[in-house]
Amino acid sequence: MTQAPPPCDGHVFVADNSNGICTAATALKSGAIVAFPTETVYGLGADAGNDDAVVQIFAAKDRPSFNPLIVHVADTQVARPLVEFTVAAEKLAQRFWPGALTIVLPRRDDAALSLSVSAGLDTVALRVPDHETAQALLTAADCPVAAPSANRSGAVSPTTAKHVAASLPGPEAGGPAYIVDGGACRVGLESTVVDVTGANPVLLRPGGVAAEEIEAIIGPLMAPGEGAPRSPGMLERHYAPATPLRLDASEARPGEALLGFGPNTENAKCNLSPLGNLREAAANLFAMLRELDAENHVGIAVSEVPDHGLGRAINDRLRRAASSAAAC
Ligand code: TXA
Ligand code: MG
Numbered sequence: 001m002t003q004a005p006p007p008c009d010g011h012v013f014v015a016d017n018s019n020g021i022c023t024a025a026t027a028l029k030s031g032a033i034v035a036f037p038t039e040t041v042y043g044l045g046a047d048a049g050n051d052d053a054v055v056q057i058f059a060a061k062d063r064p065s066f067n068p069l070i071v072h073v074a075d076t077q078v079a080r081p082l083v084e085f086t087v088a089a090e091k092l093a094q095r096f097w098p099g100a101l102t103i104v105l106p107r108r109d110d111a112a113l114s115l116s117v118s119a120g121l122d123t124v125a126l127r128v129p130d131h132e133t134a135q136a137l138l139t140a141a142d143c144p145v146a147a148p149s150a151n152r153s154g155a156v157s158p159t160t161a162k163h164v165a166a167s168l169p170g171p172e173a174g175g176p177a178y179i180v181d182g183g184a185c186r187v188g189l190e191s192t193v194v195d196v197t198g199a200n201p202v203l204l205r206p207g208g209v210a211a212e213e214i215e216a217i218i219g220p221l222m223a224p225g226e227g228a229p230r231s232p233g234m235l236e237r238h239y240a241p242a243t244p245l246r247l248d249a250s251e252a253r254p255g256e257a258l259l260g261f262g263p264n265t266e267n268a269k270c271n272l273s274p275l276g277n278l279r280e281a282a283a284n285l286f287a288m289l290r291e292l293d294a295e296n297h298v299g300i301a302v303s304e305v306p307d308h309g310l311g312r313a314i315n316d317r318l319r320r321a322a323s324s325a326a327a328c
Helices: 018-029 051-061 087-096 132-141 161-167 211-218 278-293 310-327
Strands: 013-015 034-036 043-047 070-072 101-106 123-127 178-181 192-195 202-205 256-260 299-302
Touching (some): 013 018, 018 178, 034 132, 192 211
Parallel strands (some): 070 123, 101 192
Antiparallel strands (some): 034 043
């Protein structure tokens, strides 16, 4: 079984207007941690140059210290003093930033970043979010912001402010000082993570930008391992609801709820996308998993999702959720 969520009261929500953003940015600058929306999932942010603040993120999430954090910046120019840009990185940033792509690059020796951000690696993962509130917060705070997904380590990523409150402790217990409520996340899946530090680019995590789109810009992506770098975060148990998942199901067995995809799933309790649209399915995935998980079914049966484009990232999350639930 996954652990029970921590108490979720005591959270302080602020609106995604100029007052709320100013409050959150001031807290960030003073060394507090703050949850905020991005187009992918909600992040739990800290000033990436402040050791104490970054350490609070690891504690609030119960995240292993070997798992590095993504650094969020307002634009490519803010990223330049932090890392050595490679030719592939220039092309990717040009094409996909702002957006759901995280680029892993060699860390500059003089980068003004907490060492904990890289968790002992000589690289930094960077992303420019494509979200008005996230952009306004980065601009107001005027610093790079380290932000993993705003959930307890190993749990499903949050796509609403309420999910954040359900997954993390309140401010008194080491959780975020504020949660900026920006509604539901548009993409709904975490960013794609690509390592371009070596001769061949490596797809560390499929995500919100389809691998095929990236390959069209920089050529074939290698799989992690076998001489290619791995992402420390992908070794962890991840994306786990408490209810066991059964994948590629054509119907629900007794006691199960069906999470459908596409037409011809009339008996589905929830449908990721009745029209079979992968973008819509990605945006619904985590919220529907949470919803069904809360209903105490014997299991969740999931219809087959095509394994191309965003479907690869959806299937990656579903496989992880299925294998960790089965292992419990
Ligand atoms: O969409 C997203 O990426 C969200 C939003 C908030 O930006 N963030 C997110 O962060 O999903 P997190 O920490 O949950 O996942 C980041 C992944 C982890 O698997 C981590 O191991 C990997 O990126 N990562 C971070 N820095 C890395 C580095 N220097 N080298 C390799 N992998 C890295
Ligand atoms: Mg995460």
